[in-house]
Amino acid sequence: VFDDMLLHVDGWLCEIKDAAIRDGLHVLGQAPDAETEVDLVLAMLRARQLWGGSQSLPGLREALGLVENDSSRGDVDRVEQIARDLVSTCADDDWSTEAVAAAAADHPDEVGEILTFAATEVVPRLRQTSREIDQVLHALDGGFIEAGPSGSPLRGLINVLPTGRNFYSVDPKAVPSQLAFETGRAMADSLVERYLADHGEYPASVGLSVWGTSAMRTSGDDVGEILALLGVAPVWDEMSRRITGVELVPLAELGRPRIDVTIRISGFFRDAFSHVVTMLDDAVRLAADADEPDSDNFVAAHARAALAEHGDARRATTRVFGSRPGTYGAGLLQLIDSKQWRTDDDLAAVYTEWGGYAYGRELDGVAAVDDMRAAYRRIAVAAKNTDTREHDIADSDDYFQFHGGMIATVRSLTGSNPEAYIGDSTRPDAVRTRTLHEETSRVFRARVVNPRWLSAMRRHGYKGAFEMAATVDYLFGYDATTDVVADWMYEQxxxxxxxDETNREFLQQSNPWALHGISERLLEAVERDMWHEPPAELLDELRRVYLDAEGDIEERTES
Structure with a gap:
């Protein structure tokens, strides 16, 4: 047992230490230099490189022999240090051909290919960041700005660089791409395996929040996961690579029951991917119409039960919900900021009123609050995926609004929490599923209280202080909806x-409103018994800073 615990701790420390921490915010027209450039190139070279259509290169650590999901902390540290030494050596000689060849001489051929790729493609594209201001001015002058693809360069999509271009998105009729469907299928398998390990049975229904920005970055990882859970596969046109329809995966091939999926789409996803919304609805109906036993097809089982209850076949298969046509968001940010809430029922009422509109074939935002609540009562797993290391669940209010709101709503409707999972496809070749508690602890340790991140934010003055305050707000929102923030987190x-004297002085000078907001939010956590047992001395100090910050703001306002 002790050995198992040591392995678990080793793996946990490995994840925390290996997390990519942003070293500050992007400044328009400012290219990374020196150590910052080395760090960014290393981060980009972790992923498999998709380049030139059929050409593909492994990640640098993979080429050096690291097996990501089966490595100890020592292996990761050793290979990461080798990778850093290689990149630093090349950077010291400004990525010359001779430096690349010398650095790669004692390593497999693939290492040389990757370093050459970095020297000829990655670094030159990164250094063109300095043209951003010129491009903005050129656009304002009525000049032509060339187009470029969108996506995350940390997922092997180096062709999204250089910045300063008019980026274009994906073809909605080609979502999910074949690669995205494979990634989505791996994510579905990971989620099911995690639930099986935790509960010893398959989840009957999964709730998943789907965003348009993620679909653009990944070409449809989330969509691929939904289809895979349903046991449905896309049919692509060989020439255009567009989706022409969907088909059932035979149960024998699927190897498990078809899992019901309830989908909460964002307003942007609704607007940008209406074709995909229709396809998802078709996929649900296809699974629901299959002549299969309830034990092998949870979608059909739930649809049959709903049909017997109200007799409406269209309502019985409604699984895609979103905000009213022309509106956006989930409503919880406004509610939490107003402080006009007390219980889960308050949160659930707003979440379902804002999101209780049905979408799909023959459905264009029809009011369907009752159907949404019926679907949410079945949810065993509430999931949200992250697809890029460029931000995390404490970086945006949308995470707690959509994911936290789903969890709070299920808890309000059923009296118990669903399993809360965060899917990680930041590396499509090594997807994984964590519980929300695991992900919150990981993000908290790796970024939120990491001195490197705090120091980086202090370089950005008012905006850096704003980012600190926003992080506290988003963690508070997640805690309000999911009870995921522990007392030790509030203490830290x-x-x-x-x-902390250094940080407090920074906030007082750069953005006293941020200091006041952070203090007020932490005190609200105490008042709502979300921070259950704050140390008395710590609480007194917090109240003192809050009152001082309030006085400081009043003086500035009056002057």
Whole structure:
């Protein structure tokens, strides 16, 4: 047992140490230089490189022999240090051909190919960041700005660089791409395997929040996962690579029951991917119409039960919900900021009123709050995926609004929490599923209270202070909806954000409103018993800083 614990701790430390931490915010027209450039190139070279159509290169660590999912902390540290030494050596000689050849001499051929790729493609494209201001001015002058693809360069899509171009998105009729469907299928397998390990049975229904920005970055990882859970596969046109329809995967090939999926789409996804919304609805109906036993097809089982209840076949298969046509968001940010809420029922009422509109074939935002609530009562797993290391669940209010709101709504409707999972496809070849508690702890340790991140934010003055305050707000929102923030986290936020002398002085000088907001939010957590047992001395100090910040703001306003 002790050996198992040591392995678990080793794996956990490995994840925390290996997390990519942003070293500050992007400044328009400012290209990374020196050590910052080395760090960014290393981060980009972790992923498999998709380049030139059929050409593909492994990640640098993979080429050096690291097996990501089966490596100890020592293996990761050793290979990461080798990779850093190689990149630093090349950078010291400004990525010359001779430096690349010398650095790669004692390593497999693929290492040389990757370093050459970095020297000829990655670094030159990164250094063109300095043209961003010129491009903005050229556009304002009525000049032509060339187009370029969108996506995340940390997922092997180096062709999205250089920045400063008019980026274009994906063809909605080609979502999911074949690669995205394979990634989505791996994510579905990971989710099911995690639930099986945790509960010893298959989840009858999964709730998943789907965003348009993610679909653009990945060409449809989330969509691929939904189809895979349903046991449905896309049919692509060989020439255009567009989706022409969907087909059932035979149960024998699927190897498990078809899992019901309830989908909460964002307003942007609704607007940009209406064709995909229709396809998802078709996929649900296809699975629901299959002549299969309830034990092998949870979609059909739930549809049959709903049909017997109200007799409406269209309502019985409604699984895609979103905000009213022309509106956006989930409503919880406004509610939490107003402080006009007390219980899960308050959160659920707003979440379902805002999101209780049905979408799909013959459905264009029809009011369907009752059907949404019926679908949510079945949810065993509430999931949200992350697809890029460029931000995390404490970087945006949308995470707690959509994912946290789903969890709070299920809890309000059923009296118990669904399993809360975060799917990680930041590396499509090594997807994984974590619980929300695991992901929150990982993000908290790796970024939120990481001195490197705090120091980086302090370089950005007012905006850096705003980012700190926003992080506290988003964690508070997640805790309000999911009870995921532990007392020790609130203590560390208080100690490092408010009471640390260096950070407090920075906030007082750069953005006293941020210091006031952080203190107020932490005190609200105490008042709502979300921070259950704050140390008395710490709480007194927090109240003192809050009152001082309030006085400081009043003086600035009056002057």
């Amino acid at each position: 936020l208080t100690e490092q954000y408010v009471l």
